[in-house]
Structure formats: structure tokens, C-alpha cells
Amino acid sequence: MNANQARRLVVLGTGGTIAGRANRANDNVGYVAGQVAVSELVAMVPALATCPLDVEQVAQINSKDMVLSVWHALAARVAEHLDRPEVAGIVITHGTDTIEETAFLLQTVLKPSKPVVLTCAMRPATALVPDGPQNLSDAVAVALHPEARGVVVVCAGRIHGAIDVAKVHPYRTDPFDSGDAGELGCVEEAQLRVFRPWPQAVPEGAFDAAALRRLKGAAALPRVELIFSHANADGEVVRALLGQTAAAEPLRGIVVAGTGNGTVHDDLLAALKQAQASGVEVVVASRCAHGRVVPHPGQPLPDSAGLSPVKARLALALQLLEA
Numbered sequence: 001m002n003a004n005q006a007r008r009l010v011v012l013g014t015g016g017t018i019a020g021r022a023n024r025a026n027d028n029v030g031y032v033a034g035q036v037a038v039s040e041l042v043a044m045v046p047a048l049a050t051c052p053l054d055v056e057q058v059a060q061i062n063s064k065d066m067v068l069s070v071w072h073a074l075a076a077r078v079a080e081h082l083d084r085p086e087v088a089g090i091v092i093t094h095g096t097d098t099i100e101e102t103a104f105l106l107q108t109v110l111k112p113s114k115p116v117v118l119t120c121a122m123r124p125a126t127a128l129v130p131d132g133p134q135n136l137s138d139a140v141a142v143a144l145h146p147e148a149r150g151v152v153v154v155c156a157g158r159i160h161g162a163i164d165v166a167k168v169h170p171y172r173t174d175p176f177d178s179g180d181a182g183e184l185g186c187v188e189e190a191q192l193r194v195f196r197p198w199p200q201a202v203p204e205g206a207f208d209a210a211a212l213r214r215l216k217g218a219a220a221l222p223r224v225e226l227i228f229s230h231a232n233a234d235g236e237v238v239r240a241l242l243g244q245t246a247a248a249e250p251l252r253g254i255v256v257a258g259t260g261n262g263t264v265h266d267d268l269l270a271a272l273k274q275a276q277a278s279g280v281e282v283v284v285a286s287r288c289a290h291g292r293v294v295p296h297p298g299q300p301l302p303d304s305a306g307l308s309p310v311k312a313r314l315a316l317a318l319q320l321l322e323a
């Protein structure tokens with residue numbers, strides 16, 4: 001069977017608001033995430049009734065509580081299904097709060113040659129007008145697109161690449177933005193308009209098996225903390241991290257969300273230099289919502305190569321895992 005004949009989809013559920021339940025239909029914030037089974041979410045979308053699907057519940061959590069064991073389970077299920085020739089793509093239902101981190105992890109580790117489409121909702125499944133069913137339906141259209149590949153996030157009719165997507169609003173039903181890169185495309189009535197290339201995929205095979213083995217073999221990710229530079233930052237938090245002995249994992253890295261073009265308060269910088277001297281990797285990202293640190297000669301800290309602070313944290317942890 002070649003890639004164009006593969007029509008089967010796999011839907012993996014992990015929880016989130018898309019699976020949320022509230023006591024009242026007009027309550028869009030006081031709900032509990034991760035309550036409705038992914039099989040019920042699929043049943044809410046009539047168009048999916050005719051699509052050959054496998055549906056699996058991998059987790060049932062609020063994504064703010066994401067942990068490595070769920071990522072392990074999810075990456076393993078994704079990889080197993082990607083290897084099936086009859087599978088065209090995978091859809092993952094996920095909470096919006098850390099969807100950008102899961103998308104980044106799956107793209108960085110797997111670089112899948114088929115589409116892996118994460119989708120979500122900002123209104124619970126019990127809402128007067130839930131947004132989940134349309135998002136799920138759009139995600140399926142993307143996963144079935146013959147040219148789609150790599151990890152993307154689909155929400156509110158927009159397709160975002162895993163590397164650029166960020167949640168930028170806590171309430172709107174279109175809460176994501178891809179910053180300067182812009183969205184990858186859009187879905188309109190199950191039709192795609194694609195504006196820029198799909199995420200990078202492995203040159204051969206369904207995914208990067210060696211990188212997946214490294215992730216699966218890690219009982220914990222190397223410990224990388226994320227801190228901010230701000231007015232009156234005095235470096236105390238860094239010194240506390242360096243002095244800390246009770247943590248299960250030793251401190252291996254710090255990402256600092258710097259002001260503007262990755263600048264850091266002098267007093268915090270002094271503490272970060274101390275951390276570097278003790279063998280801790282330090283990377284600076286920008287705390288600005290858009291743009292990236294523009295590298296320049298003499299910059300005091302290596303920069304995150306355009307990654308947002310949360311993604312830079314994950315990237316450094318994965319890099320340390322390989323070291």
C-alpha cells in the first residue's frame with residue numbers, strides 16, 4: 001500500500017478542555033478538563049462516522065499536569081501507529097495549555113513523515129457551543145491531506161507548525177499564534193489552503209526511531225529550569241537552584257527569558273555566569289511574545305535560536321539527553 005492509498009486514521013485522546021465537563025452549559029471556565037472519553041468526542045462528529053478510525057485513550061489529564069510518563073506513552077503509541085502502512089495520519093486530542101510543548105516534543109523527537117495533528121478546544125464538551133467538534137473535524141481533514149506531514153496544531157480553522165505555535169490568549173476560541181512565521185495554513189469546510197512548508201520529516205521511514213529510543217530510555221529528562229529576567233531581578237533564584245540538593249535530578253540547565261533582545265539584569269547575569277562556571281548550561285530566549293533574539297557578537301549568553309522560553313527549555317533538555 002502506498003502513502004496515497006492509506007486512508008485509516010488513528011485518534012489518540014489525552015484529555016484537556018476538549019474532553020472537559022461543566023455542571024452548567026454556560027460555564028466555560030469552571031469545568032473539569034479530561035472527563036469525556038475520546039470515543040465520545042469522536043461520536044460527536046458525524047463526518048467521522050464514515051472514516052475508518054482507530055480510537056485510543058492514552059491519558060485523561062489537564063495538560064497543565066503533563067508529565068514525562070504521558071509523553072512516553074503518547075510518543076510510543078504515535079510511533080507504533082505511524083509504522084502501519086494503512087494509517088494515513090494521527091490525530092491527538094490535547095489540552096491547549098501545554099499543547100505547544102507536546103507538539104514540539106513529538107516533532108523534535110519523531111520528525112514524522114506522516115501527519116500528526118494535535119487538536120483541542122477552549123470550551124468544554126458540555127458548553128452551549130463547544131468548539132471541540134469542529135476542531136476535531138478540521139484536524140481529521142488535515143491528517144487526511146495527501147501532502148501533510150510532521151507535527152501540527154489545528155485550532156479555530158488554523159494550522160500551526162509545532163516549532164512556532166504558542167498559546168497567546170487564555171479565553172478566546174482562537175488562542176494560538178505562530179508569531180513572525182505565520183500559520184502554516186488553514187482549513188475551510190474540510191479544504192486546506194497551505195501557505196508554507198510542512199514541518200521537517202525524516203528522509204526515510206515513518207519517524208526517527210533512534211531519537212524515540214533515547215526518549216523512551218530516559219527515566220527523567222535532564223533537569224532544566226526556566227526563569228525570567230525582570231526589574232529588580234537579583235539572581236537569588238539561581239543561587240537557590242545551585243544550592244539545592246533535595247531534587248531527584250541534578251540541575252543541568254537554565255533557560256532565562258530575557259528582556260527584549262535577550263538582555264538580562266546585571267545581577268541575574270552574574271548568578272547565571274556562576275551557574276555556567278559550575279557546569280550548568282545556560283540559554284537565553286526573549287520574553288517578548290513575538291520575534292526572536294537577534295544574535296550579535298559579544299552577547300553574554302548563547303541564545304535559543306528563535307525558540308520561545310518553554311520550547312527552549314524542552315530543546316535544551318532533549319539536547320542534554322543526547323549528550
Ligand code: SIN
Nearest residue numbers: 016017063095096097
Ligand atoms: C488543558 O490544557 O488541559 C486545559 C485547558 C485547555 O485545554 O484549554
